[in-house]
Amino acid sequence: MPNWADSFEIPWQKLPEELVQNLERQKRPSARQRREMVRIVVSEMMKICKNPTKHNTTEIAKRMVAKYPKSLQDVIDGDVIGLGYHSLVKQLKSRVENVKRPDTPRIRKRKAASDDNDTDEIPAEQKASVQDTYGCVSWEPKHLPLSETVESQVEKKEEMRKLFKEINYNIDVVKELVKCTYFTQRKDINKGASIQKLCQEWPFLFTEVGMTAHFQELTGVNPMETFLTNVDKKGARLLNFLKCVDAQKHKQVLNALLKLQTERGRSSGCSEELVEMVLLLLAHFGEKEERLFHCIEMTSLPGEVQMENVPPTPCIIVCVTTASTYTTQWNCDQHWSSSKDVSFP
Incomplete structure (x- = not known):
């Protein structure tokens, strides 16, 4: 039945009464209620098809959100995110995979190399x-x-x-x-x-x-266009969250914010907001700046970079006026990527 999802009857009548009330009143269901709804819907789906595809779950999620958009649509601060049903598709698909798990052969993982073994011995x-x-x-x-x-x-x-x-x-x-x-x-x-x-x-x-x-x-994505578009649409909101909410919860973010505020006005090449966003995101995820940015003098040429000092992971080599103040003086127009012994994406 290749088109079974088009005629699939969503089991609204089998949902808990409290959840149905929320849906009808255009209220957002709780996380627990949403998980229960997903379990019930997937259970009915798999009675018809034992292996629903992502296309199937997408069609069903689309219809569910269309019926109760106020309750199920993906929304942040009043803005619909993407097509509005991505998170529900993801939940349905994850539930399908969890139900199928006992019948799915385990993936054989590569054994972790011991400390005595050189990772270069593993074939490329x-x-x-x-x-x-x-x-x-x-x-x-x-x-x-x-x-x-x-x-x-x-x-x-x-x-x-x-x-x-x-x-x-x-x-x-x-x-x-x-x-x-x-x-x-x-x-x-x-x-x-x-x-x-x-x-x-x-x-x-x-x-x-x-x-x-x-x-x-x-x-299939243009990285620069996508990045700049998302910065324009969501950058201000993200930066506001990092400064006003995240900094109050995470000490490393607060420290990074205080450091940026004391050095504000000394950046070049990029907008200060973009620099702040990148550095605060690094602090949020606990990443060290020196692992992402390797600083050299402004007049240096690519061939003059001492590779033994470059981090072993992918990094950005930044030309700065003074290496000690690279956190706010990095120039986005004068850098190139570098890496040692890592796989290209």
Whole structure:
């Protein structure tokens, strides 16, 4: 029954009376009531189909929210988030997976390496095979584009390497070349090629234009447009929460806020609000600034960076006037990403 979800009757009559009253009165159900509703709906779904798909749960969640939008829609401060039913889809899908769990074979996890073992002994292919593909629309393309051949991929790859050495290359040409060679890029990345090798073979992957084009092919999302749009829509609200609510609950956020306030007015390259947002988010998640930002002098060139001092995890190398005050003087227009021995996304 491929279209069973379209005719599925949502069991409103089986829901607890208290929950039904809240729905009819356009009140938000409690977390406990919402979980009970999800359990009942999924139980009825699985009587018809033992393996509901995400499409099925999405259709049913959409109909549930359409019937009681005031009670079930995803809303923050009066604004509808996304399509309004994402959280309910997620709850329904999670419940389906929990019910199916006894019949699902366990995933065999790789044994943790002992302290005496070198992680480099694990084959690169095995490392890549356990990476999470969540959120990707084209993690590993199976076929070359119809207009491409193995030979044309090699030619375009060499063309990109030559363009990279030019000072004023055409950005649109680079974007098109990255898109055309995406199949081969993913092949190298998913085989576990090192960052150093990828940097040599595909240098544009480590520039804004190449990284953005590759990310858009990988996820179907333009990272810069999406980021800037979300900053415009939600940035002020997020910053207000971090300052007024989060700082009162977490000492590290309060300390970061006090430090930013004493140094306010000395940032350059970015708006002060954006700098504050990034640094307060780091404090909220307990991340150390020095693990994300590696500071060098403003006049330094990429080849002058001492890699032995760079953190082993992905970081941003920031050109600053004075390395000791990098927290507010980092320049967003003069930095490049760096990493040592980590997998590319």
